[in-house]
Amino acid sequence: MRAIRRFTVRTVLPRELAALGELVHNLRWSWHPETTDLFAEVDPRLWEQVGHDPVALLGAVDPARLSELAADRRFLRRLADAADDLREYMTAPRWYQTLPDAAGAIAYFSPEYGIAAALPQYSGGLGILAGDHLKAASDLGVPILAVGLLYRHGYFTQSLSPEGWQLEHYPSLDAGGLPLTLLKEEDGTPVKIRVGLPEGRALHAQLWVAQVGRVPLLLLDSDVADNDSAARDVTDRLYGGGTDHRLMQELLLGVGGVRAIRAYCRITGHPDPEVFHTNEGHAGFLGLERIRELTEARLSFDEALEAVRAGTVFTTHTPVPAGIDRFPIEMIERHFGGDNAWPTVPVERILALGAEADPGRFNMAVMGMRLAQRVNGVSELHGEVSREMFKNLWPGFDVDEVPIGSITNGVHAPTWVGREMMELAGRELPLLIERARGWDGIQKISDAEIWEIRRTLRRRLVEGARARLRRSWRDRGASDAELGWIDDALDPDVLTIGFARRVPSYKRLTLMLRDPERLRSLLLDPDKPVQIVIAGKAHPADEGGKKLIQQIVKFADHPDVRHRIVFLPDYDMALGQLMTQGSDVWLNNPLRPLEASGTSGMKSALNGGLNLSIRDGWWDEWYDGTNGWAIPTADGVADPDRRDELEAAALYDLIEHEVSDRFYDRAADGLPRRWMEMVKHTLTSLGPKVLAGRMLRDYVLSLYTPAAKAGRALAADSHAGARSFAAWRLRVSKAWPGVRVEHVEASGVGDTPEVGNVMELRATIALGDLAPDDVLVQAAYGRVGPHDELVHPGYLALTPVDSDDDGRAHYAGVVPLDRTGAFGYTVRVVPHHPLAASPAELGLLTVPEEPVGMTNGTLR
Ligand SMILES: *Cc1c(COP(=O)(O)O)cnc(C)c1O
Numbered sequence: 001m002r003a004i005r006r007f008t009v010r011t012v013l014p015r016e017l018a019a020l021g022e023l024v025h026n027l028r029w030s031w032h033p034e035t036t037d038l039f040a041e042v043d044p045r046l047w048e049q050v051g052h053d054p055v056a057l058l059g060a061v062d063p064a065r066l067s068e069l070a071a072d073r074r075f076l077r078r079l080a081d082a083a084d085d086l087r088e089y090m091t092a093p094r095w096y097q098t099l100p101d102a103a104g105a106i107a108y109f110s111p112e113y114g115i116a117a118a119l120p121q122y123s124g125g126l127g128i129l130a131g132d133h134l135k136a137a138s139d140l141g142v143p144i145l146a147v148g149l150l151y152r153h154g155y156f157t158q159s160l161s162p163e164g165w166q167l168e169h170y171p172s173l174d175a176g177g178l179p180l181t182l183l184k185e186e187d188g189t190p191v192k193i194r195v196g197l198p199e200g201r202a203l204h205a206q207l208w209v210a211q212v213g214r215v216p217l218l219l220l221d222s223d224v225a226d227n228d229s230a231a232r233d234v235t236d237r238l239y240g241g242g243t244d245h246r247l248m249q250e251l252l253l254g255v256g257g258v259r260a261i262r263a264y265c266r267i268t269g270h271p272d273p274e275v276f277h278t279n280e281g282h283a284g285f286l287g288l289e290r291i292r293e294l295t296e297a298r299l300s301f302d303e304a305l306e307a308v309r310a311g312t313v314f315t316t317h318t319p320v321p322a323g324i325d326r327f328p329i330e331m332i333e334r335h336f337g338g339d340n341a342w343p344t345v346p347v348e349r350i351l352a353l354g355a356e357a358d359p360g361r362f363n364m365a366v367m368g369m370r371l372a373q374r375v376n377g378v379s380e381l382h383g384e385v386s387r388e389m390f391k392n393l394w395p396g397f398d399v400d401e402v403p404i405g406s407i408t409n410g411v412h413a414p415t416w417v418g419r420e421m422m423e424l425a426g427r428e429l430p431l432l433i434e435r436a437r438g439w440d441g442i443q444k445i446s447d448a449e450i451w452e453i454r455r456t457l458r459r460r461l462v463e464g465a466r467a468r469l470r471r472s473w474r475d476r477g478a479s480d481a482e483l484g485w486i487d488d489a490l491d492p493d494v495l496t497i498g499f500a501r502r503v504p505s506y507k508r509l510t511l512m513l514r515d516p517e518r519l520r521s522l523l524l525d526p527d528k529p530v531q532i533v534i535a536g537k538a539h540p541a542d543e544g545g546k547k548l549i550q551q552i553v554k555f556a557d558h559p560d561v562r563h564r565i566v567f568l569p570d571y572d573m574a575l576g577q578l579m580t581q582g583s584d585v586w587l588n589n590p591l592r593p594l595e596a597s598g599t600s601g602m603k604s605a606l607n608g609g610l611n612l613s614i615r616d617g618w619w620d621e622w623y624d625g626t627n628g629w630a631i632p633t634a635d636g637v638a639d640p641d642r643r644d645e646l647e648a649a650a651l652y653d654l655i656e657h658e659v660s661d662r663f664y665d666r667a668a669d670g671l672p673r674r675w676m677e678m679v680k681h682t683l684t685s686l687g688p689k690v691l692a693g694r695m696l697r698d699y700v701l702s703l704y705t706p707a708a709k710a711g712r713a714l715a716a717d718s719h720a721g722a723r724s725f726a727a728w729r730l731r732v733s734k735a736w737p738g739v740r741v742e743h744v745e746a747s748g749v750g751d752t753p754e755v756g757n758v759m760e761l762r763a764t765i766a767l768g769d770l771a772p773d774d775v776l777v778q779a780a781y782g783r784v785g786p787h788d789e790l791v792h793p794g795y796l797a798l799t800p801v802d803s804d805d806d807g808r809a810h811y812a813g814v815v816p817l818d819r820t821g822a823f824g825y826t827v828r829v830v831p832h833h834p835l836a837a838s839p840a841e842l843g844l845l846t847v848p849e850e851p852v853g854m855t856n857g858t859l860r
Helices: 015-024 027-031 033-042 044-049 054-060 063-070 073-091 125-140 229-235 243-268 285-296 301-310 329-336 347-353 364-370 380-389 419-428 439-444 447-475 480-488 516-523 543-557 573-582 600-606 617-622 640-664 673-686 692-738
Strands: 106-109 144-149 157-160 166-169 193-196 202-212 215-221 275-279 312-315 326-328 361-363 374-377 495-500 530-535 565-567 585-588 610-614 628-631 740-747 758-766 775-783 794-797 799-803 808-816 821-831 853-859
Touching: 015 033, 015 054, 015 063, 015 073, 027 033, 027 202, 033 044, 033 054, 033 063, 033 073, 044 054, 063 073, 106 125, 106 243, 125 144, 125 202, 125 215, 125 275, 125 692, 144 243, 157 447, 166 543, 193 243, 202 229, 202 243, 215 243, 229 243, 243 285, 243 326, 243 329, 275 285, 275 692, 285 301, 285 347, 301 312, 301 692, 312 692, 326 329, 329 347, 329 361, 347 364, 361 364, 374 380, 374 692, 380 617, 419 447, 439 673, 447 480, 447 495, 447 573, 447 673, 495 573, 495 640, 516 530, 516 640, 530 573, 530 640, 543 565, 573 600, 585 600, 600 610, 600 617, 600 673, 610 617, 610 640, 610 673, 628 640, 640 673, 740 821, 758 775, 758 821, 775 808, 794 808
Parallel strands: 106 144, 106 275, 144 215, 275 312, 312 374, 495 530, 495 585, 530 565, 585 610, 610 628
Antiparallel strands: 157 166, 193 202, 202 215, 326 361, 740 758, 758 808, 775 794, 775 821, 799 808, 821 853
């Protein structure tokens, strides 16, 4: 019989142990081992049984044991210390509190969050990144207020069929069994969020709060009695269901999310966010809701749009056009028009925000960019790819000038770094972790000490892998009698390569299988064997991905290699920690440039692992020739099969001739000196860069604080700034066709220009109805390509000299001939306003009708 409803009955803690409840309900425990030590002490065996889930622990612990602890003076003292430590952590001023003009609060929206294995509300990199973002924000005192959805079944858990086919399971999570608190009104009734739907329906949600250190995370949950059964299922699972289901989720996240923030701030007195950061396009409707709020407070649509844009940050996470979130426009029309229209927000304006090349599609990423004054990708290479991908939104501008920047991802060290390694860092290099400086101190630590930690972490991985392998084989129907070999599967002293990821095709799970014989000989090398630990989930609808998993599993099932290569089902944060800590080498072989950033290799690096990776995402930026290995990419080769073959061959060669040689090259004392040299170099060169703390500082300094300032400038005096900026935009856009570059002349360079000469430039510009203040006139100059195109030009603002009565203005400036070779220049006009974030902001640009200057000779 199945229960029609389930809930969790919580333990009532003895008064003396009340602080235990406080500790359990702040997820800081997930990166604070002293607190989890205390949980373990409550009941060590049970702690293992519940998979280190403190809520489950308190739910299952024998009340007699609790009474015993309530009288245990030593335990109570430790509990009091831990509780004091948490209170200190929650209130002490941090880095952020030293900044002038920083945002009072920042709202952060994401469809998924990877905080802890015990809160399975993530599918992969996007969620893990969001979780690390919140934790690093908490550590640095960045006042983020985060919003997401609570999925009743999370993503899915994975097991294997006897044939090695992925099976998905959707266990019911009950919010009462998770470290969450229901948000209530002062009168004790649960807070209700409502989002209207067409035909008089509505979507209701309650709000759960997960406390992630100092950061509250609000999770909307549609499983409430006010909803019809379809609406109840909106938050059933992460990335499940069809387009309609996804739209419902995104409406709840974006529109409902802003309403959730308003309710939370009203009830708790939390300051209202000044900046709204949307992690990928899924939460993009939040901008529409904020426009609605402002238009109902008497701003026009255009004024509200400016006010919203100024305070919004949009981060794009995919370089794959197929990965962009899009809807058929009829769906948007139906949900924001007709009987469900918002009176002050015309549906045509909404459609225009999401318009893309395909007239039938509404594009969430494009809307995200139009609703945010600041946009970034997640590695330098991804920034470049994104500028190329979205350049049509800024026609006429060079791809370099497309206003999409980048902040490279990072990882939260206390979450991902093995305890022994954290302790070593803490002892030898106080405050090293999450600090940019001081990493050179690594060099002072002895090879022997780091190697010993590496061995401990590898042994832990081997033991954990055996346990998981055994469970997996039992699930596949094997009896214990057949599983004796698992006791010797993997070897704690063999070079261990880790490979774990989601399984979209660009990540190429099976590249290593390209030449099975070659792989087999690497695994079984009598002197220098290699072992490989693999994990990953395919999206439930991705049959191709499941086939790849099956190929790996079938290969790993062979009795001759099964002790050297294993596939571990159900990749989650706990397995991710085990693998990134214990692997000597972290393998990543995506099709360049399709991996936006990647973060698992960063986790490995912080644990003293070495990366062996295609130069994609973050690795393209920070590989320095000796901090790991770059698998040569054949991204010029058009035939994908040939490309795979070339890259696989390079991979085998690297493992055979570089990686395992180094690992097994031992000194008289048994230590791999050359290996340790590389490990130390990896820690010192990558350590400070890959930290989520570095990432958060970058977000705060280059995006959040400027966005807060811009938002304030537009909001002051009842939005006087927004009104005047919107009016300016309208006026400039209307008058722009009248702007022309009429005449350009250069003097000062003779027939044989030499580097170091200067060129005086004068330009006459027809401004039409605009004033000189409305525009910026610039010289663009530098190297020219074969078709006279300027390549990565420099820009120099020309200064207004005088203006005529007929709307002509004269400009002048001095251009340095700062490079040899073919050199060219031109003049351009762009709109100019102090509140614009980039010259491309309005997407308007005027250049001379005829190309102007080329120095035909070659500069010497
Ligand atoms: C780190 C991590 C990811 C993201 O890793 P990528 O390198 O971006 O693929 C995904 N899932 C889990 C469980 C992780 O720990």
